[in-house]
Amino acid sequence: MADQPSQGPGGRMPLPEVCVCYVLREAAGRTEVLLGRKKHGLGTGYFVGLGGKLEAGESAVDAAVREVHEESGLLVSAADLEARGRLTYLFPHRRAWSQVSNVFVVRAFRGVPAPSDELDPEWFPLEGVPLGEMWDDARRWLPGVLAGGRVERTYVFGPDLATVVDEHDHVA
Numbered sequence: 541m542a543d544q545p546s547q548g549p550g551g552r553m554p555l556p557e558v559c560v561c562y563v564l565r566e567a568a569g570r571t572e573v574l575l576g577r578k579k580h581g582l583g584t585g586y587f588v589g590l591g592g593k594l595e596a597g598e599s600a601v602d603a604a605v606r607e608v609h610e611e612s613g614l615l616v617s618a619a620d621l622e623a624r625g626r627l628t629y630l631f632p633h634r635r636a637w638s639q640v641s642n643v644f645v646v647r648a649f650r651g652v653p654a655p656s657d658e659l660d661p662e663w664f665p666l667e668g669v670p671l672g673e674m675w676d677d678a679r680r681w682l683p684g685v686l687a688g689g690r691v692e693r694t695y696v697f698g699p700d701l702a703t704v705v706d707e708h709d710h711v712a
């Protein structure tokens with residue numbers, strides 16, 4: 541494990557890995573994304589995509605399929621997930637919150653979104669994504685990813701544990 545790519549600065553342990561999956565649909569001639577306000581845990585109260593921690597031995601894509609189902613009831617196939625990059629979140633003032641997020645988009649799904657313990661999913665048109673009620677990094681990369689782009693970026697959060705104070709081109 542000496543060459544783990546997702547170490548924190550100066551750290552020897554790899555950072556915890558999470559995933560996030562943005563489900564897209566076409567409705568009334570526009571594209572919409574499924575988001576929900578997080579009910580518990582890290583980022584409570586922020587609108588987020590569907591996602592969470594990888595289980596031991598689980599791939600990011602399999603975790604995304606599982607989390608989409610757990611959090612919304614929707615069924616998606618691993619083959620339909622589009623990998624759009626990786627984000628490193630560093631919290632020097634709360635190291636336990638630092639993590640690496642594997643970002644996916646999916647346009648094919650079965651079912652109708654249903655509320656879960658994690659969030660109550662809602663569709664937002666891409667021009668109406670509530671960036672002001674999301675983690676501070678989202679406005680810097682999410683519009684580009686939802687428009688078809690990729691992201692490989694590191695965001696460093698300040699002592700308030702909410703504001704991005706630095707960002708780098710490369711995953712740490």
Ligand SMILES: CNc1ncnc2c1ncn2[C@@H]1O[C@H](COP(=O)(O)OP(=O)(O)OP(=O)(O)O)[C@@H](O)[C@H]1O
Pocket residue numbers: 558559560561580581582583588589590591592593594629641675676677678
């Ligand atoms: C710091 N800036 C951030 N900006 C945007 N999104 C962020 C985020 N930090 C975490 N996320 C998202 O949050 C989920 C993991 O959150 P985390 O609390 O670790 O796991 P969660 O409790 O949801 O999952 P389990 O159900 O426990 O697996 C995962 O989708 C991840 O992409």
